[in-house]
Amino acid sequence: MNGPHDMGGMHGFGPIVREENEPVFHEAWERTVYTIQRAIRARGLINIDESRHGIERMPPAEYLAASYYERWLASLERNLVEKGVITREELEARTVLLRDHPETPAPEREDPELVALMQEPPSGQELYQRDGTTARFSAGQRVITRNVHPTGHTRLPRYVRGKRGTVHAVRGGFVFPDTHAHGQGEQPQPMYTVCFEGEELWGPSSEPRERVYVDLWEPYLEPDGA
Amino acid sequence: MSGNHGNGHHRHDESSASLRARALESLLIEKGLTSSDLVDKVISAYEQDVGPKNGAKVVARAWADPAYKARLLADGSSAVEELGFGGALIAVVENTPTVHNLVVCTLCSCYPSALLGLPPTWYKSFAYRSRAVIEPRAVLREFGLDLDESVEVRVWDSSSELRYLVLPERPAGTENLSEEELAELVTRDAMIGVAKVQAPVAAR
Amino acid sequence: MTMQPDRQIADMGGASSLPRKNGELVFDAAWEARVFGMTISMHERSLFAWDEFRSELIEEIAEADRAGSDSTYYERWLEAFEHLLVEKGLLSHEELAARLADFESGRRDDAF
Numbered sequence: 001m002n003g004p005h006d007m008g009g010m011h012g013f014g015p016i017v018r019e020e021n022e023p024v025f026h027e028a029w030e031r032t033v034y035t036i037q038r039a040i041r042a043r044g045l046i047n048i049d050e051s052r053h054g055i056e057r058m059p060p061a062e063y064l065a066a067s068y069y070e071r072w073l074a075s076l077e078r079n080l081v082e083k084g085v086i087t088r089e090e091l092e093a094r095t096v097l098l099r100d101h102p103e104t105p106a107p108e109r110e111d112p113e114l115v116a117l118m119q120e121p122p123s124g125q126e127l128y129q130r131d132g133t134t135a136r137f138s139a140g141q142r143v144i145t146r147n148v149h150p151t152g153h154t155r156l157p158r159y160v161r162g163k164r165g166t167v168h169a170v171r172g173g174f175v176f177p178d179t180h181a182h183g184q185g186e187q188p189q190p191m192y193t194v195c196f197e198g199e200e201l202w203g204p205s206s207e208p209r210e211r212v213y214v215d216l217w218e219p220y221l222e223p224d225g226a
Numbered sequence: 227m228s229g230n231h232g233n234g235h236h237r238h239d240e241s242s243a244s245l246r247a248r249a250l251e252s253l254l255i256e257k258g259l260t261s262s263d264l265v266d267k268v269i270s271a272y273e274q275d276v277g278p279k280n281g282a283k284v285v286a287r288a289w290a291d292p293a294y295k296a297r298l299l300a301d302g303s304s305a306v307e308e309l310g311f312g313g314a315l316i317a318v319v320e321n322t323p324t325v326h327n328l329v330v331c332t333l334c335s336c337y338p339s340a341l342l343g344l345p346p347t348w349y350k351s352f353a354y355r356s357r358a359v360i361e362p363r364a365v366l367r368e369f370g371l372d373l374d375e376s377v378e379v380r381v382w383d384s385s386s387e388l389r390y391l392v393l394p395e396r397p398a399g400t401e402n403l404s405e406e407e408l409a410e411l412v413t414r415d416a417m418i419g420v421a422k423v424q425a426p427v428a429a430r
Numbered sequence: 431m432t433m434q435p436d437r438q439i440a441d442m443g444g445a446s447s448l449p450r451k452n453g454e455l456v457f458d459a460a461w462e463a464r465v466f467g468m469t470i471s472m473h474e475r476s477l478f479a480w481d482e483f484r485s486e487l488i489e490e491i492a493e494a495d496r497a498g499s500d501s502t503y504y505e506r507w508l509e510a511f512e513h514l515l516v517e518k519g520l521l522s523h524e525e526l527a528a529r530l531a532d533f534e535s536g537r538r539d540d541a542f
Contacts, residue, residue, distance in 0.1 A: 005333055005334065005451045006332070006333060006354040007333075007355050007404060008332030008333075008354060008355070008356065008359045008361040008383065009332075009356065010356040011356070013285055013351070013356050013357065014353055015367065016348050016351060016353045016354050016357070016368055016369075017348060017351065017353070018346070019346075019347055019348075020350045021447060021448075021449045021450055021451075021456075021503075022347065022447075022450045022451070022453070023442070023443055023444070023448075023450070024344050024440075024443075024449075024450075025441050026443050026444060026447075027443045027444060028443055028444075030443065031443065048246040048387075052333070055334070061266050063351070068335070070349070082328060089521030092438075120313075123403050125388050127313070127314070128314050128386075128387045129387075131313065136265075136435050148362070151493040153372045155333065155385045155386065156385075157332055157333060157383065157385065159332075159359065159360075161395050169317075171386070171388060174386060174387065178486075191386055193258075193317075193382075193387075193388075198416045201359075201360075202360055206360075207361055207362065207363045207364070207379070208363075209375065209376070209377070209378045209379060210363075210378075210379050210380075210381070211378065211379070211381070212359050212380075212382065212383060213232055213380060213381065213382045214249060214383045214385055215383070215384070215385045215386035215388055216385070217386075220345035222287060223436070234504065241459070241460060241461075242441040243508060244459060244460075244461040244511075245457075245506050245510075245530060245533050245534060246508060246530060247461035247462075247464050247465050247508060248461070248464075248528065248540065248542070249507075249526065249529040249530040249532070249535055250465070250511075250512065250529075251464055251540075251542055252466065252527065252533075252540045253463075253521060253525060254472070254521075255531050255542075257520070257521075259475075259477065259520060260468055260471040260472050261471075262542045263542065264474065264475075265464060265468055265471050266467065267433050267466035267467075267471075268466070268467040268470045268471050268474065269431065269463045269464075269466065269467040270433075271433040271434065271435050272435050272440060272448075272466070272470070273454070273455055275435045275440055275455070276496075277453045277454055278453045278454060279454075289527055293495075298487075301532060303467065304472055317462070322537045342453065344453075345452050345485055346453065413452045414452040414453040414454070415452055428479060
């Protein structure tokens, strides 16, 4: 979707601010959100594409005002409710309870299996590489990205739509985010790293000698006949 | 050595905090509350904690071993798995005198966590995500890296599960360093592409 | 088996977060690492709960900030740690003072 998250090339965000001590988490709750996210992924309750799309669907003004972990939290809330794991009412009721009675003890539960699962490095399955696809394009081939504006999840950034590029590398089959985020299955597609000249993307004001490489799935691409 | 000479015989320029720390440690060990072994173990464990150390090892091995470097550039995932860092899809891009690489994720904040730990806040910032693809040279200047116009800048937008790691140039004057010593020089920022690796002070 | 860092320590947030640069822990002097190690080693031995130390640390940082002190993170850590040790009856002020005097005078020069 053409959401607030798709920010390659946007202006106005100012200088890149670096923190003195770079804490991993600024508040304890951030670490809680991080851990919940990992546990949910380990259990396969929500996949990464659904997670991302949950963030993308934040109203733009909220997205831009939210911190990194606030965005994850918003996505978790949205996805867990949509999947029926919790209800909106339950979430509201519990939030009010904790706000009004902060001394309420947190429930405790041990789950060593889940802990072990979370500590394992992800397998190939988790990493979304899939066999069995046949690549249409080859390295060095000229392609043009489609000028499409899906309302659902996609990994084709706006700044590279309708642009001419060259296939830099053929990466093999990958789970297709555009379907996987919507419960339409993995539908693996060949994926490519495509190289775009800076001037093709940004026009005459582009910086000298710049190239941008983007990972793109085959359905995003057409052969460039020109 | 005779008795009370006030601030006589401690190490030259030793700060009062350092003295207090030594006094404290000596008392704690004496009372059996800790041991110097355990203190060493703790320091080591926390310094080696998940973070850029993994990536640094990969870079140092590539610098020291040309055959490994070739494997790394051809198939990053398999090559990093050789060093024990499995569970990641990695593509390594090499900096040279004529090509400088920079990694970003404009759509969210994908990052090679298996090799670099958790990303710094600036990497996840809107400013970095929006500007790295449209004005990489300006971004690098903000980080103190001013590249000549003749150097090609390649920006890698991590839009898939493939994660990019920059193989920085090996600094001059490091020919005699061991792999461990080389790894010490490699910073997270250099492996993202916003910095170059500095030679150790003595060599500069 | 190698010791694994305790996440509640390594990932402390807010004012108490461990100083880092480029993702790595920063110690500006060797004594800072020693103090860090001492505190955590005693926690590893269950001599106190981490939150007990952490609340001392947060309080010490807040006090130092209120006083406009330019003391460093680990100087504040050291204060907080000594405070905790005395509070828990593990050390006394007198013992600390006496041992410090030994080191200052050169009567003792233990290296770790």
